[in-house]
Amino acid sequence: MSVRFHIMRSQVGWTVAAVLASVVLMALWLFPLLWALSTALRPEHETVSAVFHWLPQTWTLEAFTKTLSAGNMPRWLFNSALVAFLVTVVTMAISLMAAYAFSQLRFRGRSLLFGLAMLAFLLPFEALLVPLFRTMHQLGMINSYAGLVLPQVVSPVVIYVFKQFFDAIPADFREAAVMDGANPLRVLWSVYLPISGNIVWAMAIVTFIGAWNNFLWPFIIVTSNDMMTIPLGLTQTYDAFGVRYAQLMAAALLGALPVALAYVVFQRRVTQGFLAASGLKG
């Protein structure tokens, strides 16, 4: 570290440029959210006034309160939370089981099945919309929680990450557990899961964020206002609020709050999770 310090030290010019760049970029990146906040904290008439103000002349929380009472925000927040939670739990469960089978059990056709599962990357989800819609229709799941949750639990990325991780755990642990009399499910639950704690958390949070943010599928499957999730509901706010920007910004910020909080609190895990997932090609 000290050597690099000296390297950099000798290039004062570069350091100044770096500091400048950091300040500028950071300001640019934080600006939209801060501006949204500033907008949301002012009364509606100020947002469209002829005179432009950076900061609210009158500070008020009325945009937030109106958003939460009018429209269906609370309901959307509940839907998003429920769906994201269910998607996360189910995805984790089936992915852990599948990853364990692919990683630790020997059976005919293992690599074939795994390759097939990974094929899912090639095809964009968008291409499957119509058949999925029809299937859901046949199952009577249009506009339902089940319909929202189920297609989202297929996650080759998560399985891939878990499998890589399980592969790296020394086989001795599994063999010792087998000798102790554990069946494969028990080995997964009592030995592999605790050892993988960190990566499971990371992928769980990433899955949660992904499910919360999913726009396309809810867009297709939801037909009533009451069943909307946040990303979907937010696009409805135009109609609900008309051209009321303070409220729109308040709605946007409220919708962003859960995932933003999750990121701030779990920053390291989120980073770890996204990195693990990106270790994938294309």
Next chain:
Amino acid sequence: METTTLTSAATQARTKKRADGRRESIPAALLLAPFAAAFLLFFLLPALHTFYMSLTESSLTRTSAFVGLANYATLVQDPSFWSSLWNTFYFALLTVIPLTVLGLVMALLVNRFARIQSWLQGAFFLPYVLPISVMTLIADWMLQPSSGVINHIVGGQNAWLSDVHWALPAVAIGTIWWTVGFNMLMLLAGLRNIPGELYEAAALDGASGFTLFRAITWPALRPVVGTALLIQLIASLKVFGQTYILTSGGPYNTSRVTLHYMYETAFTQSDAGYAAAVAMAFMFVVIALSLLARMVARRAA
């Protein structure tokens, strides 16, 4: 100690006598069953269905006559399809390179200022965890003709999102703000993988500053940059939500990307067969491009 059979797959597995691990086929089948069921139902069958549908004349709810490659023939001659493809490529062009360059700069900065790292990284990455609608709402507000802050800074009453020349670039800029964090993360990981000793050895040799970057950092980072570019390319080609929400593909379909076109064809015009053909054709384009990109990358390596 024989367990009861549960599925026919398990029975088949058990009767394979000589295969090593025959004892493991049943638990494997059990563990895989939930994923297999979901995969079959929500991916494989729909995928095959889409492929089949592209060869038929179908509406949103009913599959009708088999028409062979007729849809594809129409596709090739459809100006809307080609213009949507053009828009998609244009969008990718507008985003892929800036995203990678900016991501690299940000990664370098975060790596440099290790002490305030979590703040810096947080600021750049936070947009990535936000739902798409948050980005579109804020972007739309900022780009408002009369009260938008962008116009306040730049001057004038420009209606960016309704401008034929600016609609797609505006969406692109919003997308850059939204997704650059991911690239930064990948490149940061690549940077951190470079062993410190390389820098120390170079310093002892008298190198510093930009020379270090050119001699050590860049060569080591090139493969990661390549991967980032590839991932970014594919993601950009698959854009849909931002343009749909912000511009509805307008004005005059100048910002309608291919997946948007597919969606419209399927759900608005209820021509599911044709939409399926669009989807399949597009998928091939994406695969072809990514294979091409990977080949180029491998050659350059």
Next chain:
Amino acid sequence: MASVSLRGIKKQYEKNSVIKGVDLEIADGEFVVFVGPSGCGKSTLLRIIAGLEDITEGTLEIGGRVANDIEPARRGIAMVFQSYALYPHMSVAENMGFALKLAKVPKAEIAERVGRAAEILQIGHLLERKPKALSGGQRQRVAIGRAIVRKPEVFLFDEPLSNLDAALRGQTRVELARLHRELKSTMVYVTHDQVEAMTLGQKIVVLNGGRIEQVGTPSDLYERPANKFVAGFLGSPRMNFFDATLAGQGARSASVQLASGERVEVAADVARAQAGARVTLGVRPEHLQLARPGLEGGGIAATVALVEYLGDVTLVYAQVGESGDMVAVKTDADSAPPALGSRVELVFPATRAFLFDADGKVFAPGWVASTAEPVAQIP
């Protein structure tokens, strides 16, 4: 009854034959050591007994019943892994009690059995710690404790000492021997270290290339090796080998012509071979003696190349012929070692040498301790 019986055991991976036909009987309460070079199949054989590998052909019996298809946990065995395989997230007590918990043994009994095992191994004060807070030696004891708790009929050890440093290894060897005496269980122990094999084993099984070379007590194998491989595997420094041809036969001895020209006598029964046949002469370093050239006559000419003083013995390495191999000679550390480069003659008693045929099989020793009767054939 905790006997183990292997009959016609073969193991094949794809096209690779790893175990090529093994027959072995292990009696109740025996301490058996599988020893051999890397890749000889000793670990595979152990894992076959454990049930971690399937058997391609053959029958395995444990405690009298056929165990080929029985799950590992139900075979009445317990295994100590080379890497100990202690579950990192569980405490020592939980590690040791895991198998019992799975078998739904009542908590009180688990605690009692864990406690007793901990006492035997003197790890009672470590029960609440996690594995990463333990030293290597302590971890190994926990691994053994985990096996003891299950009260198995057969203990399996997979190179348990290889991860310990030298001092700890010697100490643990002693403790393992003590453990065997106390528990009186059957123990099957795998190692590549012949010192461990010789000191711990009541019965040693030498494996090579998937086959058993010889089975016997340590002294059986050391003093009456059945073939060149076993002769060269046990003993450190290794037995010295010389290429030779059979020159003549006596009643209970043979004379052989060495490649380096000398002719020496060996007390071996070479009746089944012909004059001129290719043979190998084997003499252990401790049976060779250094003599001054010309004095005794009939010794092997060599030049001293290297002298290693070890405190209790001195090893002298001498080169035979121009580009011959180095021959090791173990001499008393008290007597003055020869000078480097000096010429010596290597002599040995005819009754202390071995002759091996072209296939490596030993010729029966033509000598017997006290009587003049011909010695029985080696089976």
